[in-house]
Amino acid sequence: MGNKKKKAQPVYDRPSDANISQAFKKGNTITKASFFVFGLGNLMNRQIGRGLIFLALEIAYIIYLITFGIGALGDFITLGTAQQGEVYNAALGIYEYSAGDDSMLCLLYGVITLVMTVAVVFVGCMSGKSAFCTQVRKEKGKHIPTFRDDIRSLKEENLHGFLLAFPIIGIVCFTIVPLIFMILIAFTSYDHEHQPPGNLFDWVGLDNFKAMFSQGSKLAGTFWPVLSWTLIWAVFATVSCFILGMLLALLINRKGTRAKGFWRFMFVLSVAVPQFVTLLSMRTIFNANGPVNVVLRQLGIIGATESIPFFTNALYAKITIICINIWIGVPFTMLSTTGILQNIPAELYEAAKIDGASAATIFRKITLPYMLFVMTPNLITAFTGNINNFNVIFLLSGGGPDSMDYYYAGKTDLLVTWLYRLTITQKDYNLGAVIGILVFIILATLSLITYRRTGAYKDEGAFQ
Amino acid sequence: MKMRRFIVNTACHILLAVLSVIWILPIFYVILTSFRAESGSYKSYIWPRGFTLDNYINLFHGNNNINFTRWFTNTLVIAIFSTALSAFFVLCVSYVMSRLRFKMRKKFMNIALILGMFPGFMSMIAVYYILKGLGLLEAGVLKQIALVLVYSGGAGLGFYMAKGFFDTIPKSIDEAAYIDGATKWDTFIRITIPLSKPIITYTLITAFMGPWVDYIFAKVIMGNDSQYYTIAIGLWTMLEQEFVEYYYTQFYAGCVMISIPIAILFLLTQKCYVEGVSGAVKG
Numbered sequence: 001m002g003n004k005k006k007k008a009q010p011v012y013d014r015p016s017d018a019n020i021s022q023a024f025k026k027g028n029t030i031t032k033a034s035f036f037v038f039g040l041g042n043l044m045n046r047q048i049g050r051g052l053i054f055l056a057l058e059i060a061y062i063i064y065l066i067t068f069g070i071g072a073l074g075d076f077i078t079l080g081t082a083q084q085g086e087v088y089n090a091a092l093g094i095y096e097y098s099a100g101d102d103s104m105l106c107l108l109y110g111v112i113t114l115v116m117t118v119a120v121v122f123v124g125c126m127s128g129k130s131a132f133c134t135q136v137r138k139e140k141g142k143h144i145p146t147f148r149d150d151i152r153s154l155k156e157e158n159l160h161g162f163l164l165a166f167p168i169i170g171i172v173c174f175t176i177v178p179l180i181f182m183i184l185i186a187f188t189s190y191d192h193e194h195q196p197p198g199n200l201f202d203w204v205g206l207d208n209f210k211a212m213f214s215q216g217s218k219l220a221g222t223f224w225p226v227l228s229w230t231l232i233w234a235v236f237a238t239v240s241c242f243i244l245g246m247l248l249a250l251l252i253n254r255k256g257t258r259a260k261g262f263w264r265f266m267f268v269l270s271v272a273v274p275q276f277v278t279l280l281s282m283r284t285i286f287n288a289n290g291p292v293n294v295v296l297r298q299l300g301i302i303g304a305t306e307s308i309p310f311f312t313n314a315l316y317a318k319i320t321i322i323c324i325n326i327w328i329g330v331p332f333t334m335l336s337t338t339g340i341l342q343n344i345p346a347e348l349y350e351a352a353k354i355d356g357a358s359a360a361t362i363f364r365k366i367t368l369p370y371m372l373f374v375m376t377p378n379l380i381t382a383f384t385g386n387i388n389n390f391n392v393i394f395l396l397s398g399g400g401p402d403s404m405d406y407y408y409a410g411k412t413d414l415l416v417t418w419l420y421r422l423t424i425t426q427k428d429y430n431l432g433a434v435i436g437i438l439v440f441i442i443l444a445t446l447s448l449i450t451y452r453r454t455g456a457y458k459d460e461g462a463f464q
Numbered sequence: 465m466k467m468r469r470f471i472v473n474t475a476c477h478i479l480l481a482v483l484s485v486i487w488i489l490p491i492f493y494v495i496l497t498s499f500r501a502e503s504g505s506y507k508s509y510i511w512p513r514g515f516t517l518d519n520y521i522n523l524f525h526g527n528n529n530i531n532f533t534r535w536f537t538n539t540l541v542i543a544i545f546s547t548a549l550s551a552f553f554v555l556c557v558s559y560v561m562s563r564l565r566f567k568m569r570k571k572f573m574n575i576a577l578i579l580g581m582f583p584g585f586m587s588m589i590a591v592y593y594i595l596k597g598l599g600l601l602e603a604g605v606l607k608q609i610a611l612v613l614v615y616s617g618g619a620g621l622g623f624y625m626a627k628g629f630f631d632t633i634p635k636s637i638d639e640a641a642y643i644d645g646a647t648k649w650d651t652f653i654r655i656t657i658p659l660s661k662p663i664i665t666y667t668l669i670t671a672f673m674g675p676w677v678d679y680i681f682a683k684v685i686m687g688n689d690s691q692y693y694t695i696a697i698g699l700w701t702m703l704e705q706e707f708v709e710y711y712y713t714q715f716y717a718g719c720v721m722i723s724i725p726i727a728i729l730f731l732l733t734q735k736c737y738v739e740g741v742s743g744a745v746k747g
Contacts, residue, residue, distance in 0.1 A: 108593055155649035160564045163556040163652075164572075167620030170553060174617030175579055178587030178594065251480060256473040265731075266484040269491060272727035274677045276696055277719045280703060281494050284712075289506035291493060297508075327487065377624075388583050390680070416583045420680070423589055436586035443581040 020125055023132035034131035035124055041131020045138060049147025054127045061120045069113045076110020079103040079188065080200050104196040107188070111181045115172065186433035192426060201430075208434045219431070222406040222418070227442075229318070230414045234386040237325045242379060244326060245333020246371060250363075252334070253341055264338070267331040275328065279395035282324050286310040311397045314411035321396055321412060328392070340374050341367070380450055384443050393417045415439050494723075498716035505712040519717035530711065532718055534691065535698040538608065539675055542694060546612045547671040550619030554667050558623035559652050562630035563638065576621045585680055592684055604692040607685055611694075614681050615674050629663040630656060669729065676726060695722050 023031060034041040039054030061069075080101025089096045137144055145153070154162040186208055194201035212219050252263045270278065284290050293307040302308060310320045344367065352362050393399060399413035399421065408426050409418045415435055423432035493510075501514030523532040561573060591614060595601055600610040633656060641651045657664070675682070679696045686692050693701070699718050702711040 104593065105597075108590070108597065155647040157648075159648045159652070160560045160566045160569075162649075163560050164620075167553040167557045170613075170617040171579075171620050173594070174591060174614060175587065175621065178590030179579065179582055181590040182586050248483070251476060254476060256469065257476060257480070263480050263484065267487055268731065269727070270487050272730040273491060273719075273723045274673070274726050276677050276679060277494075277699070277723055278490070280699065281490060281716070281719060284506075284703070285490060285493060287506060289508075291510050294506075294508060294510055298510075327490075331487070381624075384581060390583075390585070391677075395679070416585075419583060419586060424684070429589060433586070436583050439586075440582045444578065447581065448577070 020128065023128050027128070027132045028135060031128065031131040031135050035128040038124060038127040039130075041127070041134055045134045045144055047134060047144065047147065047150075050130065050150055054123065054130075057120070057123050061116065064116070065113075068109075069116070072106070072109040072113045075101065075106035076113070078106075079202050080106045080196075083200050084197055100197065101200060102197040103188075103190070103194075103201045107184060108181060111177060111184065115177055115180070182433045182436060185429050186437055188430055190430045191428040195427060204430075208430045212431070212434055212438075218405075218407045222409050223435075223438075225406070226409055226413055226415055226418055227438075229412070230387055233318075233322070233389075233414060234383055236322050237329065237386045237389070238379060238383045240322065240326050241329030241333050242375070242382070245330045246337050248330055249334045249337040249341055250367070253338065264334075267334055270327070271331045271335065275391060276395055278328060279324075279391060282327075283311070283396050286320055286324075288312065312401050314401055314403075317397050317401060317412045321392065324396060325389075325392055336378065337371065337375070340371060344370050376450075380447050384447055387414070387439065387443060388416050389414065390416045390420065394420065494716050494719055497713060498720045500713050500716075503710070503713060505708050519713045520721070523714055523717050523721065530698070530702065530714070531691070532698065532721070535693050535695050536722070538692055539694040539696075542608055542611050542615070543672050543675040546615035546675060547668055549612065550616035550671040550674075551664070551667050553616060553620040554623055554626055554671070555657070555664065557620040558626035558630055559656060561623055562627045563652075563656070564648065576623070579618075579621055588681065588684055591681075595685070601685070604689055607689065607692055611675070611682060611685050614685065615678070616671070619671065626660075626663050626667055629660060633659055672729070673726065676722065 024035075027034075030041050030044055037055075038058040039051035042048075042051030042054065080103045082098070082100045084100030085098055087096050087098045088094075134144055187203055187205060188201050189204045189207075190196075190201040193199070211217060212223055214220055248267065251257065252260055257263070286292055288307045288309070288311075292310070293302070296302050296308065297304055297306070309316050311317045348366050348370075349362060352366060357365070393412060393414050394417050397410070397412045399410035399417045401412075402410045406413075408421050408428075413421070416439065419432045419435045419439070422428045422435065496510075496512065498519055499515045499517070500512035500519070501516040502512065523530070561569065592601075595610045595614075598610075600606045600613075637655060637659075638651050641655055642648075646654070675694060677696060678694075679700060682694045683697050683700075686694070686697060690698075690701070695718075699715060699722075701707060702715040702718065708715075
């Protein structure tokens, strides 16, 4: 920050400039009231369209709260009180079925109500800001934007709002609300013994986390080995694919290599085939009676009835999976690195050659640093992708071979595939949610730090 | 010196040839088995004793369990709709993040980064119940709409690739348009989009491939409604214990059948893919 300009006095006449504290301090009564009666400031200044939209949102929210929301919030705290069961009806002399509360739905509706409340608070702030802007403009005698101006601004200074609206609705509905919901489940007793609607579950605080880390328990005895295999897998899978893929790209892009297009095609073919097809076929190919074992038997390397336990022995399974992953991943890296290799400025190589550098030196001093610089964000994404690489493990080994020492996990299970088993097969949703949160914590600490350091994040405008 | 170069070149070509064989062999095996005449699953030999087209023919005259044509159209319809929706989301978000400056921008990017770190299907159960709450799991067609929403709903978060591409389009082009009186919206539609064919193609392909390769979400949403299965669940079903003896060769025929269109699509657009990865303006 070389040039220290005197900070210009902000002029509050566009909504994006105003901030809430200023609006509260300097706003008049109507502006302040606009925080609570949405759109008041706009309506008083003949911005009918904008004001009515604000007001309509508030009224809709209040109606929702009265008819449904308050009850949902109450249930959210208790997670339901009436257990499903049979009630004796004395008048009729029979047992009647009573529905009871569904804790699952209580939690879900609670979360939805909370998210809506946050959204409405946000709208309230917007209403206040908007009223403040109108107030300032009026005091200065400036033109007060009409509804038509507002709509026109969606193409210009408010284009971001217009373009982001639908994607954000999608993200909130299908990512954020479900995530909050699952995070909350980690703090409940929603396991295979507490399945709604038959049973209620309740808040249990940090009990699930304690169980996961308590010394000597079966859960902890599963978590740590699974975690270490997840990390080993992610490191091996990322590094091997990156290095081998880059070497392959270099090999094909060498000056002396003929028919570059043909070689590239041979490898790209395996990328073109849908991944689950390759994975499922690989699973059959390496099956105990699959073609690989058949070939080995025919060559006499193993006995006629023997087979190499590619997926049934823990160590073999791990090695097999990493090798198959190389088969899948290397062409991908080759594809993406080819473009980057061709982008390395030719002057660098010419200069190096004039200085008499050998091929190895050129690789070490020019190609590798350049590739690392460009590919670091990709590498981090690949690493996080591998920690969450559900498909490869699930479709190849399904996490097996299973182990009796583990709590419903196999020797090649990653944290994510274990999560899958815990939720889908075992119905221990709370434990699954705990795993999800732990995976998140691991990834967040690993990548936020590294990602923010990379050049691509810092000077994103470098090429603009 | 010349001799040495010759040896190095030959060695490289031999190495490439060996590697290509390794990469082609499994694909070749899949194709080979898809034509195998003998039914049943695993055999004690590699080369089929006889060849037939029946595996392919049976695929299209399937019974209730195996209805390949149906699965194929199901997947195609879902893929087309979710591609349109998610490409729209991705392009909007990435343009905004690359070109427009506003207060919440950095915050939004950080939130997107954080959300991306949760395992994708951790939220699956909740999504399932939300869809159920919306009444989208009542009938098969509704389930298909639900699946489209699931595939494209959070697509806006995957904007990094396209944003990186937009970042490489020189800002001076935009500024020239502003001077000529274009609004930002005009600039987006008339200038940025036409300049971004490679990345648009890339976005379209990745979005299009999603439904073909996803197994878990489709399975959770479709349940046992085998009429509405997508290809991935269908093929997986064929390998299950009770079916594998009977459908093993048909499974491979099915693999070949869906790999061909996807592979052609992929190879045709490979150029765009590489260009999309490496930016709009060549250094």
